[in-house]
Amino acid sequence: MPPNMPSPASKLYWEDFTPGSVMEYGPRRVTREEILNFAAEFDPQPFHLDEVAARPTMLGGLCASGWHSCCILMSMSADGFVLNSSSMGAPGIDEVLWPAPIRPGDDLILRATVLSTRASGSRPELGFVNILLELYNASGTRVMALKAPLMFGRRTAGGAA
Amino acid sequence: MPPNMPSPASKLYWEDFTPGSVMEYGPRRVTREEILNFAAEFDPQPFHLDEVAARPTMLGGLCASGWHSCCILMSMSADGFVLNSSSMGAPGIDEVLWPAPIRPGDDLILRATVLSTRASGSRPELGFVNILLELYNASGTRVMALKAPLMFGRRTAGGAA
Numbered sequence: 511m512p513p514n515m516p517s518p519a520s521k522l523y524w525e526d527f528t529p530g531s532v533m534e535y536g537p538r539r540v541t542r543e544e545i546l547n548f549a550a551e552f553d554p555q556p557f558h559l560d561e562v563a564a565r566p567t568m569l570g571g572l573c574a575s576g577w578h579s580c581c582i583l584m585s586m587s588a589d590g591f592v593l594n595s596s597s598m599g600a601p602g603i604d605e606v607l608w609p610a611p612i613r614p615g616d617d618l619i620l621r622a623t624v625l626s627t628r629a630s631g632s633r634p635e636l637g638f639v640n641i642l643l644e645l646y647n648a649s650g651t652r653v654m655a656l657k658a659p660l661m662f663g664r665r666t667a668g669g670a671a
Numbered sequence: 672m673p674p675n676m677p678s679p680a681s682k683l684y685w686e687d688f689t690p691g692s693v694m695e696y697g698p699r700r701v702t703r704e705e706i707l708n709f710a711a712e713f714d715p716q717p718f719h720l721d722e723v724a725a726r727p728t729m730l731g732g733l734c735a736s737g738w739h740s741c742c743i744l745m746s747m748s749a750d751g752f753v754l755n756s757s758s759m760g761a762p763g764i765d766e767v768l769w770p771a772p773i774r775p776g777d778d779l780i781l782r783a784t785v786l787s788t789r790a791s792g793s794r795p796e797l798g799f800v801n802i803l804l805e806l807y808n809a810s811g812t813r814v815m816a817l818k819a820p821l822m823f824g825r826r827t828a829g830g831a832a
Contacts, residue, residue, distance in 0.1 A: 552742040554749055555758060568759055576761065577738075577745050581713040584738050588715055597716060598729055600737065603767035 522595035523665040524627065524637035533622040535590035537648070540574060540582065542614035548578040573611030579654045580606065583643055586620040596663030598636055604657040610647075617648045625657070634668030636661050683756035684826040685788065685798035694783045696751035698809070701735060701743065703775035709739040734772030740815045741767065744806055747781040757824030759797055765818040771808075778809045786818070795829030797822050 520526075549558035553575035556563035564572045574582075612618070623642040630636050638659045645654045681687075710719035714736035717724035725733045735743075773779070784803040791797050799820045806815045 552746045552749075555753065555760065557760065575745070576763075577742050580741065581738050584736070585713045588713075592716065599716065599718065600769075602737075602769055603764070605766065606764035608761075608763055 522591060522662070524596070524629075524639065524662040525665050527624045527627050527639040527641075527662070529624050529626050531624045533591060534619060535586055535622075536619040537617035538582065538586055538620070540612055540614065540616045540618060542572070545572065545574045545578065545612075545614055548581070549575050553577055569611050571611070571613065573613055576606070576608040576654070579608060579612055579645065580656070582612075582618065583620060583645055583654060583656070586618070586645075587622065587643060590620060591622065598661040598663060600658050600660050602658070604640075604659065606654070606656045608654050610651050610653045612645070612647070612653050616653070618653070619646045620644070621646065629664070629668075630661075635664060637664055683752060683823070685757070685790075685800065685823040686826050688785045688788050688800040688802075688823070690785050690787050692785045694752060695780060696747055696783075697780040698778035699743065699747055699781070701773055701775065701777045701779060703733070706733065706735045706739065706773075706775055709742070710736050714738055730772050732772070732774065734774055737767070737769040737815070740769060740773055740806065741817070743773075743779065744781060744804055744815060744817070747779070747806075748783065748804060751781060752783065759822040759824060761819050761821050763819070765801075765820065767815070767817045769815050771812050771814045773806070773808070773814050777814070779814070780807045781805070782807065790825070790829075791822075796824060798825055 546559060549555070557567045557569045557573065558575045561572045564570075621644045623644075625640040625642055627637060627639050630638065639662055640657065640659050643656050643658070644652055647653050707720060710716070716736075718728045718730045718734065719736045722733045782805045784805075786801040786803055788798060788800050791799065800823055801818065801820050804817050804819070805813055808814050
């Protein structure tokens, strides 16, 4: 655990996120069944639904929808730190990358890196945490990454950080 | 239907996407039950799960997770044009915005605007379609937007577009 990582026992406010700090969570197993269920509901392209159809594609076999990867990342973030925080959501996502496929049976690690923080200019009760969220499989291959401006409540509204 | 919109009856290849063309699909009703089910599985923050907890937040009431919005957009895109195309997925997403909440009972319209296209430099069998995908509610308020480089197979691999 990096020395500047906030203690998971105390509720996290905007002031607790330090640029450069890194948090890791998981592993989280991805099953074939959940890949198929998610694809059937939201992204029924053949390479997310059918092993035989997926094999000759660029993806080389069945893999999770990129949107499923995002949802797994959100779920791991919620369990890891968001639900134990003053999270106020996010206005959007700066960038999403899916550099390698997520396969049935993969065990994923979530790495959260605080890139920068800034107080809101218009809302003294909140601040932004620009965060890099990455998923790695057990081989250490990065399978997804995103950057987002997360909003958190401040411990001392409008006070010095 | 704009005049340069590809006919939905024929399978779409990269060559069929013309910069400036606009496609619209929907409406698609979002139910309270699916908002709650999605949140419970992937994004269990109080403003996506609990009407009373959501009321005093910035969001002003229960609303769909931003990731749920993405999944609905994907599902509408699949039904609208992706499943009737030579889609090869996407390497990522350039930007996601959630400018206004999606509420239980909202009827959403998907608008897809082709921004630009380019052939792949390294893979003659595919090309990129830079697309803007937007969801609007029945009041005409834009509730989400994303830009992505979608990959489609070419009708004539490596041929002139």
